[in-house]
Amino acid sequence: MNYTPYPTPDIIAPPEYSSKRSELFRDCIRLGVMLITYRFMNRLTAMLCYLAAYRVLSGHFAGYNASVNGLISDYKDIINSTTFSMLLNSAVTISSLIFTILTGYIVLGFSFNGYLRPSRDGAKKGLWFFPACFLLNIFSSMAVNYFTAAMDSVGVTIPEADFSIKNPSVAAVAFQFAYIALVAPLIEEVVYRGMILGALSKYGEIPAIVFSALCFGLMHGNIPQAVSAFITGLAYASIAVSSGSILPSLIIHSLNNILVSMQELGSTLGIPHIDTIASTLQVLSGIIGVYVFMTRYSYFKHDRRQALPKNGEVTKVIYRNPAVIIYLLILVWAIIEGILKAN
Secondary structure (H helix, E strand, C coil): CCCCCCCCCCCCCCHHHHHHHHHHHHHHHHHHHHHHHHHHHHHHHHHHHHHHHHHHHHCCCCCHHHHHHHHHHHCHHHHCCHHHHHHHHHHHHHHHHHHHHHHHHHHCCCCCCHHHCCCCCHHHHHHHHHHHHHHHHHHHHHHHHHHHHHHHHCCCCCCCCCCCCCCCCHHHHHHHHHHHHHHHHHHHHHHHHHHHHHHHCCCCHHHHHHHHHHHHHHCCCCHHHHHHHHHHHHHHHHHHHHHCCCHHHHHHHHHHHHHHHHHHHHHHHCCCCHHHHHHHHHHHHHHHHHHHHHHHHHHHCCCCCCCCCCHHHHHHHHHCCHHHHHHHHHHHHHHHHHHHHHC
16 A cells, blocks of 8 residues: 655644554554564474473473473483474474464454565566675674674673584484575564565655564574674565565575575585585675675665655654564563573
């Protein structure tokens, strides 16, 4: 649905302005509840998976604490393996997304049209803009590395995600590849581009893009990934908005994960010269990325039409919404909790 912007904001807001502001507030409530639901379901489903794992491995039921302690003491190698963690992550994220979508559609009346629709030239756009997004990932990662090194020098440990393969095997590589190349990109694009942009971009594309990138960054739960994901998330969301679909950003996201993890996966399988192959592909992607930025930068510009007179007004409504505030606090606390545990 397209909205015609007001040429200039009036001193007294017209009735349409107040109506759209109220509509935005309600959509933020629905969106915030869904994001909180997804986060809650991640925790709940993970607990159920641990209970199920202990039941399968031990042959009998137990409470949650007893099941976790039993898994740690008797089946430590299994639960610490990459195969188990990838199966767990896949089961948790897929089931949580399904429950969230059903809750949003049935209970909240949330529309899942918009950016979830296919794009005729989405694959082409995804392949074309992948190098540019990968270049952003390289620069953001370099900046984060300087920051973490500076913090380490003053005695503060900044936790980072560990993607190394535990208990290496063909199954471990297969499950990790399936998760990072297919499951994680699909789930994250639906949640952090499809849902958020679908709900907010009609009020103002720039605030919707920034908010989706912020949520995408914070949900990773650690500062290094949060910074990199926020920067690349801005590009992913910009491309999704310009395309009207998450298909291009889904392809970019998947290719980025594959290229970043290629060396680890290839080394585990014993592929000859995988370090050289991975490094060469990354350098080539960076060079092509520079060319794409120089020749296709206009594609990252957006139709600035919006339902409210100013992007600032849209931003205020979003970040002052109680459901949004609660969700952001949950994400921020997860990062703070990780830093406290690491120190």
